[in-house]
Amino acid sequence: MRPSSPQAIDQAAVPWLLAVALATASPHGEHLPPWLSVLFAAALLWRLWLWWQRQPLPPRWLLALLVLAALAGIAWQYRSLLGRDSGVAMLVMFMALKPLEMKTRRDAMVVVMLGFFLLLTHYFYSQSIPTGLWLLASCTLLTAALIRLHGGSQPPAAIIRQAGLLLLQALPFMLILYLLFPRVSGPLWGLPQDAHAGRSGLSNEMAPGSISNLILSGAIAFRSHFASGIPEKSDLYWRGPVLDAYDGLTWRASTPAAGRARMVPVVEARGTPYSYSSIIEAHGQRWLLALDVATSLPAGAVQAPTLEVLAREPLRARSRFVFTSSVDYHANRNETAAALQQALALPPTINPRARALADQWKSRPPARIADAVLSLFRNEDFHYTLRPPLLGADAVDEFLFGTRRGFCEHYASAFVFLLRAAGVPARVVAGYQGGEVNPVDGYLIVRQSDAHAWAEVWLAGEGWVRYDPTAAVAPSRIEQGIVAALPQDEPLPAIVGLDADWLRQLRYRWEAANNAWNQWVLGYNPQRQRDILSRFGMANPDWQGMSAALAVLSGVALLLVTVWTLPRRRRADPAQRAWQRYCKALARRGVTRAAWEGPLAFARRVAVERPQLAALTSDAARCYAALRYGRGDSEQLLVLQECVHRLPARWRNSP
Structure with a gap:
């Protein structure tokens, strides 16, 4: 018996398949090189024109040349055909060119399956709510294309309705798999080559302009939820890297000696302790941005001798941590000689006028010297701005005696330089200051625009004491936030400068929804899965128990769906x-x-x-x-x- 010839595709089904290609691949245009986006659009328009004019498809040799040229372009663009970005680019290229040879139902099925596969790749780049909604709509369209392909001509509304009903029937299985499928640690959609990209903006060094550039981002750095009351805004200092090495332009975190690296800081907490949990966005560094200063650490974290809280590995996925902190404390009252020596080091010969000014204060007690610098900033004609003039080799001299215009890093850097030049141990601390409470879910939101730099001074008998020279120049920055501190003509991220009440309320609700999505969908990790299952009576859920429950509940759901979909007596007209x-x-x-x-x-x-x-x-x-x-x-x-x-x-x- 001769094998049957492949069944030709219904002419009216072609627009459904082109819509599938467009819906599943077009969102990748944000990540693709422009020439590949143009190729994709041109190929789909070409295929649509051929369908409209009922023209024959292009010859195979021409398609083969297009595939080879596109592969060569991808290899040149990404320097490889392996990896996330190049792999996604090849999938988009295949989706663009496959419809140009689509004649049979088998070819159409390849387009549909390629569309389902492309849907998964969107989570490599974004796991947001809009991405999830778009993928749900695209999945409905893919299912509708299958129905149209195999069910023949039907009204489009009936096809979409049937596709939606099929997805609704799959909903119980989705929920069961979500709750019971064993979770893995780490980001589900992360790839090794993408893991080292920091996203928060803070780094372990600070030069003039580094934080003022970061201030223009309204992205969320982390969210914190306090068990009881929230500290005063002036106490909301979130410690990041401590920068104690200076080369005349850039402050960096020094590498402590092996013995000092193993030392545990001595913190004597005073006043009310604050317990809170923080959901920190991935930033590619180890610091966990605890409220200054942490007295109880998350499991697996350590506290460096310079008081910042460090994770074992760089933070490459959004993670939740629980802390206890005190905003009134003594830290390292008995500091090591090596740490104090590092906190006095300055490059020779630079900034002679600043050194001469500091020499006048050397006879004073250290606390009086710090107060003198603050008085200088407070009483002289200094200005707080995101757009300071460029500085030269003697940056501190030019700032103190010339421009007198700067952002927090300028004031912190000049303050610490003057203290060190006067013989007082001091260092720069980078992190975040302040935050905004979302009234919808009660979380304190700290954005990149809250990035800040301040100083710490070591005083005998007191240990490391925080001094914020920015507060002397622009106290509204600490009390009310960045918007209140800057002049009206200064640039700000749009999300920070929203004044309309209805826009602010809309933002609050959207960010609360994103927070819930991040915690309960993207953040559904093994620990949260164990917590949830324990509430349903699984005291010690392991993979064997979860697999058994998964099989039983899936069987029950299948039985219920089967009963629901059995042929039922139609209601008479x-x-x-x-x-x-x-x-x-x-x-x-x-x-x-x-x-x-x-x-x-x-x-x-x-x-x-x-x-x-x-x-x-x-x-x-x-x-x-x-x-x-x-x-x-x-x-x-x-x-x-x-x-x-x-x-x-x-x-x-x-x-």
Whole structure:
């Protein structure tokens, strides 16, 4: 027997498949090189024109040349055909060119399966709510294309409705798999080559302009939820890297000696402790941005001798941590000689005017020297700005005695330089200051625009004491935030400068929804899965128990869906209900219609067995046949319903 030839694709199904290609691949345009996006658009438009004009598809040799050229372009663009970005680019290229050879149903199935696969790749770049909604809509479209491909011509609305019903039937299985499928640690959609990209903006070095550039981003750095009250805004200092090495332009975090690296800092907490949990966005560094200073650490974290809290590995995925902190404390009152020596180091010969100024204060106590620098900033004509002039080799001199315009890193850097030049140990601390409470979910949101730099001074008997020179120049920055501190003509991220109340409320709700999505969907890690399952009676859930529960619940869900989708008795239309009532009334008189008996044949038999009802039954049967099998109208439905009421009362069956 000769094998059957492949079934040709229905001409009217082609637009469905082109819509599938567009929906599943077009969001990648943000990540693709422009030439590949142009190739994708041109290929789909070409295929649409060929379909519209009913022209033959291009020859195979031309498609082969296009594939080879596109592969060469991808290899040149990404320097490889392996990896996330190049792999996604090849999938998009295949989706663009496959419709140009799509003739049979088998080719169409390749396009649909390629579309399903492309949907997964979007999570490599974004796991946001809009991405999830777009992928759900695209999945509905893919299912609709399958229905159109195999179910023939139908109204588009009916196809979409059936696709939505199929996805609704899959919903119980999705929920069961979400809850019970064993979770893995780490980001599900991360790839090794992408893991080292920091995203928060803070780094372990600070030069003039580094933080002022970061201030223009309204992205969220982390969220914190306090178990009881939130500290005053002036106490919200979130410690990041401590920068104690200076080369004249850039402050960096020094590498401590092996012995000092193993030292545990001594923190004497005073006042009210604050317990809170923080959800920190991935930033590619180890610091965990705890409220200054942490007294209780998350599992696996350590506290460096310079008081910042460090994770074992760089933070490459959004993670949740629980801390206890104190905002009133003594830290390292007995500091090591090596740490104090590092906190005094300065490059020789630079900034002579600043050194001369510091020499005038050397006879004073260290705390008085720090106060003198603050008074200088407070009383002289210094300005807080995101757009300071460029500085040269003697940056501190030019800032203090020339420009007098700067952002927090300028003031922190100049403050620490003057203290060190006067013989007082001091260092720069980078991190975040402040935050905004979202009234919808109660989380304190700290953005990149809250990035800040301040200073710490070591005082005998007190340890490391925080000094914020920015507060001396622009106290509103600490009390009210960055918007209140900057002049009106300064640039700000749009999300920070929103003044309209309705926009602010909309942002609060959207960010609360994103927070819930991040915690309960993207953040559904092994620990959270164990917590949830323990509430349902699984005291010590392991993979064996979860697999058994998964099998049982999936079987139950399958049974319920099967019962729901079994052929059910259709609800009769008005004509059928009226005809059935008429036939039931005749059955009471001894004339029963057989299941196979048509209305007209039944009317003829009634005329023989009950002549007095011949005319009435003939009218009812004629109207029902027209309504059921022909083109009956509303008048015939009224006649049929009147026939039921015209039956003698003792023969009529009640509804």
